[in-house]
Amino acid sequence: MNAITPRNAPENAYNFAYLDEATKRMIRRAILKAIAIPGHQIPFGAREMPLPYGWGTGGIQVTAAILGPRDVLKVIDQGADDTTNAVSIRRFFARVANVQTTTRTGEATIIQTRHRIPERPLTEGQVMVFQVPMPEPLFRLEPRLAETRRLHALGDYSLAQVKLYEDIAKQGESGSSYNHPVMVGGRYLMSPSPIPGFDNPKLHNSPALMLFGAGREKKIYAVPPYTTVESLDFEDHPFRPVRAPQRCSACGSATSYLDEIIADDKGGRIFVCSDTDHCAETQGL
């Protein structure tokens, strides 16, 4: 795996990191407000980006707003640095911000992600930027934003609790395998973005700053360092993170989150780490 990629020749046609400075300031204000009220969704004037909605425009705008010339950026999608969307976003910032990029979790100052949190524990000073499709954790239970805003104000999360209760009563466990809602700082119910439940515990008391950007839905929210993040559950049915009960066939890890790969047309399958950097590090590459 390649580590740090040096800076390229600058692309002069656009402002540093694409967005103009006034827009970045607007986004930073939303970020500061989000940090001040952990887990609370802050509306912001999201812009169209040259990448489509659903590809990570919220995360890209957050990254563009906080990125400085000395930052080292890592971009992952599904845990991997080499998936097409991660390649595309990394290229975008290498081009319009001329920053150093890396695949190493330990070297990055900013990690933009879609659907995963790296296996390697994050450290103080690192910032995770999550791409969020639907920031409202209650949207499947109540699609109306005016109503969900009221429920958040009242701290009324009975809809989510009843849904969880019904899941357990009907099928013995929670029905959500990813994007399982979390309580942040004991106050706000929050969508952790579509990370697998396996990653939820990594949000709890993390030394890193977690920023969440939803472009199409025009919301930013945050989990500041060392904030309690508890997955929604019941005392007698505690939250259970799941992973495939196999070992990685490349590095042998029995603790990392695994992708299942169809190996042949006879039902053969193998399992490999979703976090490509972690897998390479474990293999000593």
Add this chain to the structure above:
Amino acid sequence: MYVAVKGGDAAISAAHAWLGQRRRGDEALPELSADQIDEQLGLAVDRVMAEGSCHDRGLAALAIKQARGDLIEAAFLLRAYRNTLSRFAACEPIDTGAMRVQRRISATYKDLPGGQVLGPTFDYTHRLLDFALAAEGVPPPEPEEAEAAEGTMPRVTELLAREGLMARDMPGGDEAPPDLTREPLPFPTPRPLRLQSLARGDEGFLLGLGYSTQRGYGNAHPFVAELRMGEVEVFLAPSELGFAISIGDIAVTECQMVNQFAGSAQNPPQFTRGYGLAMGHGERRAMSMALVDRALMSKEMGEEATAPAQDAEFVLLHADNVEATGFVEHLKLPHHVDFQSELEKLRSIRARWQADREAAPVQEAAE
């Protein structure tokens, strides 16, 4: 040993090269210029300007060329570009009453001051494929030029308002109107923001919603009081000058739709208006917009609101085709991490289900 799938970098480059080749098409044929698109596919340019929220024919034509004629992709390109431009001022409200009219019709009056001006319309053409167009080089017939209409063309709705039959829309105060492109939509949504949202909304979506209000979903009884299309002057008042100067002309299409209102304790029965405005020549858009605008007023009018077109959150949050196409098409991106956890979840639930089934006969015997 398994080797993980790699090569995203090379694949992207190759795919983009292929796309470029497809865009150009058969090199034995002359390449299409943006000017040709602007001149000969002008209505596509109009639609892209409207949905791209940017009045620039040249850029819209370029976007259509780049997008291989995919107009939503072209609108997306134009939107992404417009966001890189700095906003240095806001223009004065345009005066469509002073429009240099190319087309102006009213469905509510046979004739009216200023007359009916058909202009360059598909209306009343017979929809027969014109095979003469396939043979290039045949010049179009010269249109007969009518004498320019005398005097002004007053708005039909103003004629109704003078009679007290039409509620007047009060002009806004001195404060700057809210701007959809700078702030997220609040709910409930004030009318200026609703109109902005509809003005850039997907034409097909607006059309379907407008149509639904005509078919009983929203109880509309609309009339086209007036539809006008032409050029209006755009004025700007720089703060250092203190007065407005003309900075150019743009073509717009305006539709004022009249609807009945049963009246309430405070207001007498009267007509109300739905309003539509589109950049360029976009009648279908302006009319659909006017229908949906009126449907969205139902709550403020104290009417029963049960239809989709009357639901502001439903309409406004799904009208934007750049947002919609992004989220629909993002399903093409890899989701195998989430899918993996779904797999594990399903296996776990199935195992429990199986175990319960195996235990079930014992329970039945006990009953």
